Amino acid sequence: MISQIFILSSKGDHLIYKDCILTAGFLCDLMSGLHFIHARQGGLYWVASTKTNPSPFTIIEFLNRLAALTKDYCGSLSEKSVRMNFALIYELLDEMVDFGYIQTTSTDILKNFIQTEAVSSKPFSLFDLSNVGLFGAETQQSKVAPSVAASRPIMSSRGEQGGKNEIFVDVIERLSVVIGSKGVLMKADIHGEIKIKCFLPSCSEMRIGLNEELSIGKSQLKGYSSAVRVDECRFHQAVKLDEFDTFRILKVCPSQGEQTVMQYQLCDELPCAPPFQLFPSVEKDYVNRSVNLSMVLIFLKLRCDLPPKSTALNVSITVPVPKGSTSMSQELSSPDQTAELQPKNKALLWEIPRFPGGAQLSALFKVDVPGLSSASLLEVGPVSMSFELPKQTCTGLQIRFLRLSPTQTGLSQRWVRYVTHSDSYTIRI
């Protein structure tokens, strides 16, 4: 049973505070056995306090769900959007929790009760107009939804984007990889999920077709076909699976807002080559032996093993450097890349905004380290990378088709998006 719910800003100000059991008085005495549980989402702290000994899973999942619902209703999660929409959030909380007990968190039920309109905090931006071509003609670009298209409130029926019947199906994979010092793949896990974000006011059944050759579990033999395989998958309660076994079709009636339809994972195996290979070389170099001025030369050659048509975005590479590094000079291959030394984290950060598939980039870093010993070279590494691979799934999972049932009018727009994030991508040197 929850006693209080807070939403705090990153600095700790209360944005929202609800006393569920009306204990009168703000923070109860800490000694009276009150426990605080918090989850961090969107840069905000979502906190619940309780006097009982409840299931931590329940409370944390509830807080995450609360954050997700707030995002659905307000469009985006930020201190500003929560401040602007506090009346709406109070209304949500009022329906979700009564007397400290969770009543419902389903958008279908909640939408009947929520009356407040969301205030959108989006500033006017010229980029929004990029879809409109010369003289208002539709351009090729309008075939692609802008990346912010899905971050808008689900209820703004009278807003500027009014009545746009859209449905987004996102396949998101998180990749965690460890590559050993000789380029051997040591660990590769993929956690994936299919998310639906639905803006249709009412939606009847939708059919999502996955790859027909998708196989689940380790036991099934691959044969000669290039089957797509996952170890295990779990589905949302509302998903009907009667056609899944034979045709790999998911049937679902999406409710408004965001929901995860399917989660899957693949452990210890990567169906394709790992997206990046690194060829490092680390050397010690004395500039002037007499004053003990020494430096470490780090030469990194990075190859992107994606198919040539696709690109990786926001690639950043962190290389730990020996303690006591004072300054760095670098030679990068193109001007849009940046590199800096972060003495606080004793690491150097190399950033590449765009990395086309099949390309190979190299960089040379000269790090000045006074009093370098040969053991200090052990401190260089392991290299960690973070990146985003749009329009790409590592498992190869694809959505073949997305069909709304025939009763639906043809006005609705359907979008399918794929993205792979790096959860943790480590390369040992």
Add this chain to the structure above:
Amino acid sequence: MPYFGSEETVKELKRALSNPNVQADRLRYKNYITKVIRYMTQGLDVSALFMDMVKASAKVDIVQKKLVYLYMCTYASDKPDLALLAINTFRKDCADPNPMVRGLALRNMCNFRMPGMTEYIEQPIVAGLRDKASYVRRVAVLGCAKMHSLQPNTEIDGIIVNELYALLRDPDPVVVVNCLRALEEILKDEGGVVINKPIAHHLLNRMKDLDSWAQSEVLTFLLRYHPRSDDELFDVLSLLHAFLQSAHAHVAVATLRLFLHLASAHPAVQADALLCTSAPLLATCGAASRELRFTGLCHVQQVMRSQPGLFGTHYKCFFCGYSEPTYIKFRKMEILVELVNDENVALVLEELRSYCTDVSPELAQAAIAAIGRIARTYSEKCLDILTGLLALKQDHITSAVIQTFRDLVWFCPQSTAAVCQTVEACVDSPQDSEGKQTLLWLLGEHGEQISSAPYVMEGYIDGLKTELSSAVKMELLTTAVKTFLCRPAETQDMLGRLLHYCIEEESDVCVRDRALLYYRLLQRGVEETRKVVTGPKSDPSMSVLTGRQEEPISQWASTFNTLGLLSGRDLCLQTAVISAADQPSNSTGKELLPDVTLSSPNDTEEEISLSLGPPLSHETFEKMWLDLEILHRQTLGSPRPRTAPDTLQAALQLVKIQTLAFTPGDTVLWKAYIYTRSTGTLILAELLQGDPQAPGSDESLVVSVKQQPVNQHAIRGFASILKSVLQTLNVDSS
């Protein structure tokens, strides 16, 4: 605290709200009300506007109503007179044709915290229980609980309780679960809602209709139900089996807890359930939400206490991601250490090795300690890594490695030779006091194997004046004496200097005393000193080959899926004690301690074990003593021991009984108050001798025991322990 609040702001709002022009313009009026709520959230006291807000509640606009209700609930307890004015509006709304308005009004009316509220809300609640809209029924059911919490000490209304039990059959699933919750609150003093066979079976059949939150809550309620026969048990379990694989982690884990509890007599079923849930549990360990990941890891760790092999093949899931926060990395390393076996040891060590150079010194030290733990089984590989780390010459790493060596030598004597070689070769000495102490201990204990030991020690003795930590000085004294015993020729001179300095010039009393002690000891002769100073060089109780014992599942099943698991062991106990101090009633502990009541039947055969737990203050003890009833009174058959009070206190402490207070000196009427804890209960006791009112107390001690919550088995154990302690003391003193 108000951020930019002032009385001006409130006055201005008041003026605006009472302005008829504003009231006429719906939008502007609503804007001002929104402003009031915004200030309220920021902590500004806007209670002065109550009257104006009551007026605003009479409007038709639902959004505005909701905001005003929120305001009123917050301030009603401060302004009870004015809040009564709002009641009429509420009662009118409770009869509104729109169910949403009815539910809203009823819910908010029940939220008012005022003394005389019950008489106004009782009738609408009873009407609400029979409303045709499920939304109103949900609110009304919880309203019953709220009404009860307004007047906690009144008689339980039997009619309402019966009505709530009847509503368990309601078609709306939320109403059903709310009924359980409300009954639990109302019947708290009687042990909560009763789950009998028809109710349990009804709930089991409704499980599919419930949403995930309700499912996990019902599963927790079902922990109370004990199927009569094995057939029924297996029917229940097969009904619930699908939920073990639920997509919601909290449902899967709640189901697992129920399985572990129900099938406590069928280990095979328990193992099967654990196997089924291992996949969802592992998935939470890789969840996007860090908090969920941490919770998952804690539970994995707990399951591994009984089934260490369950996650063995998935050890790679517990490799740390570089962006993970340290609290997750620490847990993962602990798990990795447990999962090491012949096949994966090389990979795990390579992984741990890469954490040793992390930016965060805490993480690096934890990683080194983890390698040290693995070294107890795979010493050779680990020693190579640890020795390599010494070459990095970083203070925190060197210190951690040396500390790891100390533990290794202690637990795993066969690695001594290798460790001594490394220490000998290690040029760089640790800078922090913990590291210095450890290095000195190693030198003293294994001085004969480290040829440079006296010279390293001499460096410390020369730098004694600048040494700040007295712990290091004491360790240095011990080391010097031990080294002297095995290598007298090299050490005699420096030992003399050290003792001289410590006795003559040292200002710290402890160090001086220690030096004097060694000095006198050495005067008695070398053999005498050797006997006193040298001890075992490795842990005598430890045999390397036996791994960690697998614990029975029942050991931890009671804390599984509770907050206590995350925040330390004695959480339940603490809450119980505190709530007992808050509320005088006797059975409040029950609701907080479902685990204890469940596990009590099992431990009747076992030896009772007492523990001290967190200390009780005098005030808390006194309050609890006055509130509780005497449960047990017994003559102990021996008089009070004629020993010094300290001896008595120390003797009781040995058996984990804490003395709170006793009568000083040899007065005729002698009293002592003591307390202890045992398997979830707190035992308070009074020892009495020479009281003319108590029969039999002139010859022997009489003990009176009070307990919270009641557990007769623990009392009997406590009495027998106490008795034997006093007898022993009496024998000693006579």
